[in-house]
Amino acid sequence: MIGSTVKKLLLENEADFLISAENVATLNEINSLEHALLVLTKIGYSRVPVLNKEEQLVGLVSLSQVVDQMFGMEDFEPQNLSGKKVSDVMDTNMSPAQLPIDLEKTLHLLVDNNFIPVVDENNQFMGIITRKEILKAVNHLAHELETEYNVMMK
Amino acid sequence: MIGSTVKKLLLENEADFLISAENVATLNEINSLEHALLVLTKIGYSRVPVLNKEEQLVGLVSLSQVVDQMFGMEDFEPQNLSGKKVSDVMDTNMSPAQLPIDLEKTLHLLVDNNFIPVVDENNQFMGIITRKEILKAVNHLAHELETEYNVMMK
Numbered sequence: 473m474i475g476s477t478v479k480k481l482l483l484e485n486e487a488d489f490l491i492s493a494e495n496v497a498t499l500n501e502i503n504s505l506e507h508a509l510l511v512l513t514k515i516g517y518s519r520v521p522v523l524n525k526e527e528q529l530v531g532l533v534s535l536s537q538v539v540d541q542m543f544g545m546e547d548f549e550p551q552n553l554s555g556k557k558v559s560d561v562m563d564t565n566m567s568p569a570q571l572p573i574d575l576e577k578t579l580h581l582l583v584d585n586n587f588i589p590v591v592d593e594n595n596q597f598m599g600i601i602t603r604k605e606i607l608k609a610v611n612h613l614a615h616e617l618e619t620e621y622n623v624m625m626k
Numbered sequence: 627m628i629g630s631t632v633k634k635l636l637l638e639n640e641a642d643f644l645i646s647a648e649n650v651a652t653l654n655e656i657n658s659l660e661h662a663l664l665v666l667t668k669i670g671y672s673r674v675p676v677l678n679k680e681e682q683l684v685g686l687v688s689l690s691q692v693v694d695q696m697f698g699m700e701d702f703e704p705q706n707l708s709g710k711k712v713s714d715v716m717d718t719n720m721s722p723a724q725l726p727i728d729l730e731k732t733l734h735l736l737v738d739n740n741f742i743p744v745v746d747e748n749n750q751f752m753g754i755i756t757r758k759e760i761l762k763a764v765n766h767l768a769h770e771l772e773t774e775y776n777v778m779m780k
Contacts, residue, residue: 475772482768506702513693518672535689539667542704548660550696550704579768583761586740603757607737610764614636614733618629622778623771 474576477621481613482575482606489573489606490590492599498523501530501559508558509538521589521597522562528595531562573601582606628730631775635767636729636760643727643760644744646753652677655684655713662712663692675743675751676716682749685716727755736760 497515499508499522512520512535519534541561542550567581568591578601581588587600617623651669653662653676666674666689673688695715696704721735722743732755735742741754771777 477777614628623631
């Protein structure tokens with residue numbers, strides 16, 4: 473369990489760490505892999521959430537998953553991308569969070585994931601929680617804890 | 627400044643967070659971009675350190691930097707990779723750390739970087755410090771602090 477002071481300091485500057493949907497680059501499940509390749513290369517994120525036309529979260533797709541489709545059995549075959557869609561290569565095995573976030577679970581999930589997608593009760597995409605935002609809060613905690621509190625071994 | 631108890635708890639399980647060079651995927655500056663594309667796609671890391679033949683750190687290269695070379699002015703031109711080397715596209719603007727790491731500086735750098743390369747005094751590549759390892763230590767800190775210590779507001 474995470475203690476109350478640690479939780480308070482981690483959450484002090486940002487109530488829920490959410491980067492909201494309108495500020496997150498996403499792809500649609502029906503986008504072509506050529507489009508996905510362009511978007512993933514140009515935005516500089518190696519993995520983005522995939523939505524359906526109802527703006528529900530349906531997966532995550534990475535640049536390496538798209539590029540991997542261009543490697544044939546023996547050779548580099550960029551024409552392999554033709555006719556394939558994001559839904560053909562995306563990961564559907566993910567652990568979306570809901571608001572309010574469970575800080576303990578989120579900290580655990582971020583050990584192995586660069587971001588956690590957040591959805592509402594209808595699976596509508598709300599945004600993402602990133603390692604970057606959590607690490608900002610960890611910096612705050614590390615600097616403030618012993619400035620603001622006396623810490624003594626039990 | 628980071629307090630002594632926070633530092634102790636963060637460093638308790640791993641003295642320096644280093645993933646040593648032999649366990650880190652790297653590219654050589656003279657590798658072709660075709661080779662870099664294959665390696666970056668297959669290992670699943672979006673960015674790796676680049677070494678010279680003396681195993682010194684000379685840059686970082688990402689999958690998106692390599693793929694970006696395949697986009698011509700108007701079209702997708704995979705043949706653009708031919709004849710280009712990793713040294714032609716890599717970032718040389720980086721902030722390598724030295725051992726023993728400065729925890730405060732490292733925590734700050736990891737807000738904007740997924741890993742920090744570590745070198746010795748001769749710029750020999752020693753390994754990397756990752757957000758993943760730091761987040762493991764943050765989980766330990768978050769769980770143990772108020773179990774092991776009494777924390778009272780000053």
